[in-house]
Amino acid sequence: MALLLFDLVLCALLLLLAGAAMLSRSLTQAVTLFIAFGVMMALAWARLKAPDLALAEAAIGAGLTGALCFTALVRYAKQPAYPQPALWRPLTFIGLVTALLLASLSQIPLQPSSAIPALVQQHLPQSGVSHPVTAVLLNFRAWDTLLELLVLLLALLGARQAPGDLPRYRGWSLSISWSRLLSPLLLLVSGYLLWRGAAAPGGAFQAGALLASGLVILRLNQQLSWLSWRHFWVRMLVLGGLLAFVLAGAVSLLLQDLGAVWLSWPQSIAGAVILIVESFATLAIAVTLTLLVVGEPKPEVADA
Amino acid sequence: MTIMLMISWLLLALGLMFFLAGSIGLLRFPDSFSRLHAVTKADTLGLGLLVLGLSLQSSWREGLLMALIWLIVMASGAVSCQLLARFSDEQPSESATQQED
Structure with a gap:
């Protein structure tokens, strides 16, 4: 009640x-x-x-x-003189997206089918993890997750086309020290979420989002100045999730027999493959989201 | 056992009172400084009382986790309150009382 x-x-x-x-x-x-x-x-x-x-x-x-x-x-x-787009453009965009969403809504079955959970439970021991959601996301339907990472990458590349420089907030001692105090805790929790994803709710997206929030807090307080698109390794980190995924798919294709399906992990090393893919995906998600939120700051003056 | 439960419910009710007072303060106080004062003070103490009351009804592990949450909320509340106060354009003055409703 x-x-x-x-x-x-x-x-x-x-x-x-x-x-x-x-x-x-x-x-x-x-x-x-x-x-x-x-x-x-x-x-x-x-x-x-x-x-x-x-x-x-x-x-x-x-x-x-x-x-x-x-x-x-x-x-x-x-x-102040931000170019106002003609009204019909955003309206068409919103209309199109809404129509697409409504169209996809009709494909969702009204009653959840009981056959699929049973199927997942039946194949869970072969997936390499013991949590059904992670098994579906990173083994049975790994292709979807791979495409999600691609969508995130495309979003970042799209956002990079728009010029944007954040007015620099020089940071303030209290918020800077709080961000420093908070970041190890966020790192710990996101690592825990990533590790726990194998057996319980959690996983790459949650861990990556949490890590990103820590990075954003640090970045907004003018720390981690290396974290920008200009840095080669940062770009590699952004690509890393997809690269690890595709490489894992290619390697497991080579390891398996001829009839193997794309992105199906060999049963003996499935757990390790999922962990590696998830780790790189976590880093990629974290860095991508951080760059999306904070954008590209101007080259910084040594300050604060 | 029942005494513990009664104390727990009393603490929970007291905590809710603080939340209520903080919310009323947020809605009714004239300028942003006194609003911040009302919200952060009341929520910190209110959440502490809620955590204390709930931990009397739960295991020590859950209690410890809730205490940790309280500590983090308290610290981040203090920091964000200071940040908001620092970057609000308002000047703390008597005229603010007359300007706003």
Whole structure:
């Protein structure tokens, strides 16, 4: 009964926050409301017993997207003569995306089929991990995850086409020392999430998002100045997730017999392959998200 | 056992009172400095009381985790409060009371 009340309040709050975020006149207010919406959405996923999604939503939906929106707002305010696009272009874009989403909605079965979970459970021992979600994401449907990494890379490459320099905030001793204090903790937790993904909710996306939030905090406080696209190894890290994935696919094709399917891991080394792929994917996701949020800062003066 | 439960519920109710007071302060106080004051003070203490109340009903491991969460929330609350206060354009003055509702 109490939980039903909680759920009802949560649903009402979600709708209210979503509506308020869209209808709000001030952009700052809209962003703040959107962050609150992300936190509530994470709670909703937790109530739906999907801790994987709750973790990802809290880290990406509330944390990183919020930071992204706020940094965008700061840039926007800096450019008063920002070129206003003709109205029909964004409207066509929104209409197209909405139509596509609605079209894909019809493909989701109304009733969750019971055959698929049973199938996953049946093949779980051969997957190399013991958590069904990780088994699906990185073994049975690894192709989807590979494409997700590609989407993330494309997003970064697209964002890099837009010039954007963040007005530099020189940092302040309290926030700098807090970011330094916080970063080992975030590193620890994201490493734990990555490792735990084999047996429990967690995995590359959650770990990467958490790591990215730590990197963004440090980056916004004018630290880690090497973390920019100009640096060769940073570019390699961004590509690393995809490269590791494709290389693992190629190697396991070579190791298996002729009839083997693309991106199916040999059973004996499946666990190790998944761990390697996930580690590189975590780093790639973290660095990509950080570069997306913080953008390319101007060459820095030695300061603070 | 029942005494522990009663103490726990009392602490939870007290914690909720602090959250309520903080929220009312956030809505009603005139300038951003007193609003920040209301929110951070009340939430820090309120969350502490909630954690204390809940840890009386849970195992020591969960209690420890909640205490850790409280510490982190308290520290980040303190830092973000200072940041907000530092970068808000408002000047703490008496006229702020008359300007805003």
